[in-house]
Amino acid sequence: MQDQQSTAIAPSTKSAGRTSAGVSFAARLGFEDIVHTVGSTTILSGISLTAEPGEILCLLGPSGSGKTTMLRIAAGIERQTAGRLVLNGQEIAGPDAFVPPEKRGIGLMFQDFALFPHMSIAENVRFGLTALSGAASKREAMVALERVGLADVARQYPHTLSGGEQQRVALARALTPRPTVLLMDEPFSGLDSRLKDVVRTDTLQILRESRATAIIVTHDAEEAMRMGDRIALLRDGRLVQVGTAAQLYSRPADLFTAGFFSELNVIEGEVRGGRVVTALGPVADSLLSDGTPVTVALRLMGLRLEEQSSGVLGRIVARRFLGGVDLMTVAIEGLDYPLRSRMRAGIVPDGKRDVVVSVDLQDVIVFEKTPDHR
Numbered sequence: 001m002q003d004q005q006s007t008a009i010a011p012s013t014k015s016a017g018r019t020s021a022g023v024s025f026a027a028r029l030g031f032e033d034i035v036h037t038v039g040s041t042t043i044l045s046g047i048s049l050t051a052e053p054g055e056i057l058c059l060l061g062p063s064g065s066g067k068t069t070m071l072r073i074a075a076g077i078e079r080q081t082a083g084r085l086v087l088n089g090q091e092i093a094g095p096d097a098f099v100p101p102e103k104r105g106i107g108l109m110f111q112d113f114a115l116f117p118h119m120s121i122a123e124n125v126r127f128g129l130t131a132l133s134g135a136a137s138k139r140e141a142m143v144a145l146e147r148v149g150l151a152d153v154a155r156q157y158p159h160t161l162s163g164g165e166q167q168r169v170a171l172a173r174a175l176t177p178r179p180t181v182l183l184m185d186e187p188f189s190g191l192d193s194r195l196k197d198v199v200r201t202d203t204l205q206i207l208r209e210s211r212a213t214a215i216i217v218t219h220d221a222e223e224a225m226r227m228g229d230r231i232a233l234l235r236d237g238r239l240v241q242v243g244t245a246a247q248l249y250s251r252p253a254d255l256f257t258a259g260f261f262s263e264l265n266v267i268e269g270e271v272r273g274g275r276v277v278t279a280l281g282p283v284a285d286s287l288l289s290d291g292t293p294v295t296v297a298l299r300l301m302g303l304r305l306e307e308q309s310s311g312v313l314g315r316i317v318a319r320r321f322l323g324g325v326d327l328m329t330v331a332i333e334g335l336d337y338p339l340r341s342r343m344r345a346g347i348v349p350d351g352k353r354d355v356v357v358s359v360d361l362q363d364v365i366v367f368e369k370t371p372d373h374r
C-alpha cells in the first residue's frame with residue numbers, strides 16, 4: 001500500500017472526486033453490503049469491501065464469480081439492486097444518490113484495451129480529456145505517453161504497436177483524466193505469457209507513480225499475488241476472504257481458497273491424541289478433540305519422495321519432467337487414489353519407482369470438516 005498520509009486527500013465532493021489535469025488524489029472506495037440480482041439470478045450477495053487510498057486491490061475469483069459486475073457497479077455502468085457504493089465517505093450509488101459514471105472520477109480500463117483504430121496514439125490518449133483545451137490536452141497526453149515510455153510513437157496508429165505497447169497506451173489513456181480510482185478488468189489477459197511479466201511490472205510502477213487507487217480483476221492467483229497489496233477472493237457472488245497474498249496463502253479460510261493459491265493433494269484425516277493422523281501418518285498438531293474428522297490439504301511441493309528413511313511406502317506410477325521440477329504421481333499404501341509430488345528435478349533418480357513418502361509440515365493445511373469441506 002502507498003503512503004496513505006500523502007495520498008488520501010479528499011477531492012472536491014461536487015463531482016465525487018474528478019480533478020482536472022493536475023495531481024491524482026487517491027480515493028477510498030467502499031462497497032457496502034452490495035447485492036445485485038438480474039431477474040431471479042443473484043450475481044452478488046452482500047459484498048462489503050473497501051479499497052484504501054493508493055492501494056492496489058485485486059479481485060480474484062473463477063469465471064462467473066461476479067468480479068466484472070463489481071467493476072461495472074463501481075464505474076456506474078450498472079446500478080446495484082441494494083447496498084451502497086461510497087467514495088471518500090460520499091454515497092455515489094445507493095438509496096440516496098446515483099452519481100453518473102462521468103462524474104465519479106473513476107477510470108475503467110477494458111480487457112481488450114479498446115483503442116480506436118482510426119485515431120493516432122496521442123488522439124486515443126487525449127480522448128478522455130474533453131474538459132481541457134486542445135493545447136492543454138495535447139500536453140497532458142504527451143506527459144502520459146512519456147510516463148509509459150511511448151512518447152516517440154504518439155503519431156502512430158494502434159495497429160503498428162505490439163500488444164504490450166497497446167496495453168500501455170490504454171493505461172496512459174485511463175490515467176490521463178487523473179482518476180482517483182482506476183478499475184482494470186483482466187488487463188493482461190490479451191498478452192502472451194512472455195510479455196505479461198514485463199507489462200505487469202511496468203504497470204505496477206506506473207500505478208504507484210500515478211498514486212491512484214486501483215482495483216484489478218483477475219482469475220489468476222499468481223497475478224493477484226504479484227500485483228495486489230491485498231486480494232479479495234470471490235466465489236459465486238460472495239466474498240470468501242480478503243487479505244494479503246501471504247495471509248491467503250498460509251491461512252486460507254477454506255479448501256477453495258487453499259486450492260486457488262496452490263496445487264493440492266486432499267486427504268482425509270482424524271485427530272488422535274492432539275495430532276492429525278492420515279494415511280501418511282501424523283501430519284500436524286491439532287487442538288481439536290479426539291475423533292474430529294478433518295480434511296488435510298497438502299501442497300504438492302510438500303510431498304517428499306525419498307530413497308531411504310522411515311515413512312510410508314509409495315510407488316511412482318507416472319513422472320513428468322517440467323524443467324526445474326519433476327511432477328510425479330505416486331500410489332501410496334493405504335490410500336485408494338494416487339497423490340502428486342513436485343520435487344526439484346533429478347532428486348529422485350530416473351527409473352526409481354519404490355520410494356518412502358514423507359510430508360513437509362509447512363505445506364500442510366488442516367480444515368475441520370464442515371458441510372463445505374466434506
Ligand SMILES: Nc1ncnc2c1ncn2[C@@H]1O[C@H](COP(=O)(O)OP(=O)(O)OP(=O)(O)O)[C@@H](O)[C@H]1O
Nearest residue numbers: 038041043061062063064065066067068069070219
Ligand atoms: N446482465 C446479466 N444478466 C444475467 N446474468 C448476468 C448478467 N451479468 C452477469 N451475469 C451473470 O453473473 C455472473 C457473474 O458475472 P461476472 O461477469 O461478474 O463474473 P466474472 O467473475 O467477472 O467472470 P469472468 O471472469 O468470466 O468475466 C455470471 O454467471 C454471469 O453469467
